[in-house]
Amino acid sequence: xxxxxxxxxxxxxxxxxxxxxxxxxxxxxxxxxxxxxxxxxxxxxxxxxxxxxx
Amino acid sequence: xxxxxxxxxxxxxxxxxxxxxxxxxxxxxxxxxxxxxxxxxxxxxxxxxxxxxxxxxxxxxxxxxxxxxxxxxxxxxxxxxxxxxxxxxxxxxxxxxxxxxxxxxxxxxxxxxxxxxxxxxxxxxxxxxxxxxxxxxxxxxxxxxxxxxxxxxxxxxxxxxxxxxxxxxxxxxxxxxxxxxxxx
Numbered sequence: 001x002x003x004x005x006x007x008x009x010x011x012x013x014x015x016x017x018x019x020x021x022x023x024x025x026x027x028x029x030x031x032x033x034x035x036x037x038x039x040x041x042x043x044x045x046x047x048x049x050x051x052x053x054x
Numbered sequence: 055x056x057x058x059x060x061x062x063x064x065x066x067x068x069x070x071x072x073x074x075x076x077x078x079x080x081x082x083x084x085x086x087x088x089x090x091x092x093x094x095x096x097x098x099x100x101x102x103x104x105x106x107x108x109x110x111x112x113x114x115x116x117x118x119x120x121x122x123x124x125x126x127x128x129x130x131x132x133x134x135x136x137x138x139x140x141x142x143x144x145x146x147x148x149x150x151x152x153x154x155x156x157x158x159x160x161x162x163x164x165x166x167x168x169x170x171x172x173x174x175x176x177x178x179x180x181x182x183x184x185x186x187x188x189x190x191x192x193x194x195x196x197x198x199x200x201x202x203x204x205x206x207x208x209x210x211x212x213x214x215x216x217x218x219x220x221x222x223x224x225x226x227x228x229x230x231x232x233x234x235x236x237x238x
Contacts, residue, residue: 012205012209012214013205015214016173016209019158020162020174022155023158023162023178024073027072027073027077028070030072032068032069032072035086035090036068036086036089039090039094043061043094043097044061
């Protein structure tokens with residue numbers, strides 16, 4: 001027998017997931033720190049240098 | 055014909071990776087330190103990445119391993135929380151039936167790390183229960199249980215189980231989830 005609470009639980013879960021996606025999307029949109037951008041530049045430059053040497 | 059360099063793909067996952075780092079640590083400085091470690095490890099171990107598999111899952115796994123290793127070293131929960139969820143808020147709380155985001159973010163902060171992680175992986179990042187279980191090194195049932203407990207705890211904190219709580223949200227929620235046709 002299906003519980004009368006099941007549709008409410010499903011509704012509750014969707015509401016939570018929807019809010020969660022909004023929070024995660026806001027965090028994804030946060031500006032990438034300069035330290036990470038700089039690190040990537042260094043790593044790419046190192047790789048290029050290694051390739052050029054070969 | 056040359057294969058695309060997986061390092062180029064890595065860059066495309068960085069925003070999601072940072073969002074995951076922020077959600078785990080709830081602290082910008084800690085999240086950024088963890089991001090740097092993860093990018094370095096991933097970059098230098100790229101030869102171990104199996105092309106054709108899920109790079110986002112691979113990166114998330116490296117990051118979460120870093121997080122739990124450093125947490126174990128500190129032998130405590132990460133306490134220096136700087137309310138990263140609340141601070142990222144750009145939308146004012148509304149009263150149109152959706153959850154008030156300030157309350158929701160505050161409630162997220164109250165979840166246990168493992169529960170918040172499972173909920174973020176499955177509910178927000180789109181990983182399957184099986185993928186999340188593999189990333190966390192636990193059984194699929196454990197992830198399901200963590201997600202269920204996290205939702206139950208959020209419901210409790212946000213009083214979503216009150217008799218009238220969801221009634222107020224029906225219109226907006228149904229509009230969001232698309233289980234009801236448009237009303238004219």
